[in-house]
Amino acid sequence: MEEVQVIIVGAGPAGLATSACLNHLKITNVVLEREDCYASLWKKRSYDRLKLHLAKEFCELPYMTFPPNAPTYIPKDMFVQYLETNVSQLGINPKCNQNVKSALYEVDINKWRVTAENTLLGAQEEYLGKFLVVASGENSIGYVPEVQGLDEFKGEAIHSSNYENGKKYGGKNVLVVGSGNSGMEIAYDLSNSGANTSIVIRSPVHVLNKEIVHFGMVSLKFLPLNIVDKAVVLLGKLKYGDLTKYGIRKPKEGPFFLKAAKGRAPTIDVGSINKIKTGEIKVLPSITSIDGDLIRFQNGNVDSYNAIIFATGYKSSVLNWLQDDNHYFNENGMPQKSFPNHWKSEKRGLYSAGFSRRGLFGIAYDARSIAEDISSCLTS
Numbered sequence: 490m491e492e493v494q495v496i497i498v499g500a501g502p503a504g505l506a507t508s509a510c511l512n513h514l515k516i517t518n519v520v521l522e523r524e525d526c527y528a529s530l531w532k533k534r535s536y537d538r539l540k541l542h543l544a545k546e547f548c549e550l551p552y553m554t555f556p557p558n559a560p561t562y563i564p565k566d567m568f569v570q571y572l573e574t575n576v577s578q579l580g581i582n583p584k585c586n587q588n589v590k591s592a593l594y595e596v597d598i599n600k601w602r603v604t605a606e607n608t609l610l611g612a613q614e615e616y617l618g619k620f621l622v623v624a625s626g627e628n629s630i631g632y633v634p635e636v637q638g639l640d641e642f643k644g645e646a647i648h649s650s651n652y653e654n655g656k657k658y659g660g661k662n663v664l665v666v667g668s669g670n671s672g673m674e675i676a677y678d679l680s681n682s683g684a685n686t687s688i689v690i691r692s693p694v695h696v697l698n699k700e701i702v703h704f705g706m707v708s709l710k711f712l713p714l715n716i717v718d719k720a721v722v723l724l725g726k727l728k729y730g731d732l733t734k735y736g737i738r739k740p741k742e743g744p745f746f747l748k749a750a751k752g753r754a755p756t757i758d759v760g761s762i763n764k765i766k767t768g769e770i771k772v773l774p775s776i777t778s779i780d781g782d783l784i785r786f787q788n789g790n791v792d793s794y795n796a797i798i799f800a801t802g803y804k805s806s807v808l809n810w811l812q813d814d815n816h817y818f819n820e821n822g823m824p825q826k827s828f829p830n831h832w833k834s835e836k837r838g839l840y841s842a843g844f845s846r847r848g849l850f851g852i853a854y855d856a857r858s859i860a861e862d863i864s865s866c867l868t869s
């Protein structure tokens with residue numbers, strides 16, 4: 490059994506950043522990670538051509554500066570390298586192969602007892618801590634919707650987190666489901682690899698490019714959100730024209746409003762829109778059913794496919810292991826309270842880092858707030 494002041498579950502950017510902030514304040518902590526490496530989402534569950542969607546100024550983690558010559562939009566491998574250099578420099582000590590199975594508050598000793606399965610030895614390991622930080626991620630488990638006949642689909646069906654690149658899909662008929670950043674970028678990647686690519690776009694979505702998003706983020710520092718939304722939507726329209734005739738509808742609310750209120754990010758185009766306009770990527774409505782290798786769509790289309798990539802998002806998995814009678818997390822495994830008060834439970838030294846749907850920017854904010862709060866609890 491190991492005892493520390495703070496137990497952190499998950500060694501993604503959120504867990505690592507929180508540990509960096511705690512180390513800076515000389516507060517003892519342990520970071521537990523179920524995979525065999527830290528930053529596993531970046532190392533093992535994201536496609537090869539991924540770059541950070543936001544400019545580097547919005548992605549820096551506390552005490553970890555990017556090198557001055559880093560490109561504005563940092564590629565995945567460089568981001569991983571940055572984490573690795575800084576983790577060793579900042580004395581962060583993630584413990585890998587520790588799959589947390591339960592976390593329970595022991596009222597008689599006022600401490601959290603965390604039990605993890607050591608996946609190398611198959612043994613149980615226990616940790617005690619006054620504080621618990623949940624940093625297991627909004628993207629813990631890939632979500633695949635229920636589709637009639639999917640179990641008997643003749644081709645390959647995978648979640649986007651298992652997609653690396655388009656190499657093996659050349660010449661194949663491939664369907665991507667989902668029009669978020671992953672879906673749109675994977676469709677572009679597949680098409681570049683010579684796959685006959687279609688994409689299911691079900692809900693309305695804002696399509697912007699990274700320059701427009703960057704303009705919006707910078708403008709938000711001195712302009713009200715509704716003005717920024719109007720400007721950004723206008724720029725999107727100038728850049729892409731009316732996309733409804735290609736099957737892409739715009740939501741009624743603006744992109745930054747939706748991001749703030751519902752955590753729904755606009756899709757940042759990397760080249761797919763042009764391919765949709767030329768017909769290289771076909772847009773389809775929802776799937777109604779699957780029969781063998783045939784997929785049926787709401788508009789009556791039926792075609793045969795070799796593969797389906799579900800870019801249909803992720804789910805939090807905290808409710809699988811956290812036992813918290815105070816219901817700090819809702820039934821979706823997200824904090825009940827909204828930003829900027831989401832990171833702290835009122836009771837029992839329980840916190841969350843990385844659950845504000847604000848990416849790395851939100852993570853930096855959470856990590857700093859949590860470390861300061863724990864520090865003031867310990868001194869008072």
Ligand SMILES: Cc1cc2nc3c(=O)[nH]c(=O)nc-3n(C[C@H](O)[C@H](O)[C@H](O)COP(=O)(O)OP(=O)(O)OC[C@H]3O[C@@H](n4cnc5c(N)ncnc54)[C@H](O)[C@@H]3O)c2cc1C
Binds near residue numbers: 548
């Ligand atoms: C494809 C993709 C691209 C993205 N691009 C960007 C971007 O450009 N900019 C941006 O700001 N954000 C981006 N995001 C959002 C991104 O998820 C976050 O920025 C960041 O990786 C989240 O960090 P995190 O530490 O909260 O979660 P994660 O990176 O998911 O880390 C959580 C860790 O917890 C571990 N874990 C989970 N459950 C347990 C358990 N029971 N026991 C032990 N360990 C556990 C997981 O294995 C994982 O390593 C992207 C997300 C995806 C999926």
Ligand SMILES: *[C@@H]1O[C@H](CO)[C@@H](O)[C@H](O)[C@H]1NC(C)=O
Binds near residue numbers: 554556571572
């Ligand atoms: C963090 O990583 C970057 C890039 O690898 C490096 O330039 C920087 O010096 C590192 N910072 C620390 C504190 O190690």
Ligand SMILES: *[C@@H]1O[C@H](CO)[C@@H](O)[C@H](O)[C@H]1NC(C)=O
Binds near residue numbers: 662686687771792793
């Ligand atoms: C490409 O996919 C579309 C949609 O599934 C299909 O209609 C078309 O026949 C396919 N083209 C080829 C050459 O297979």
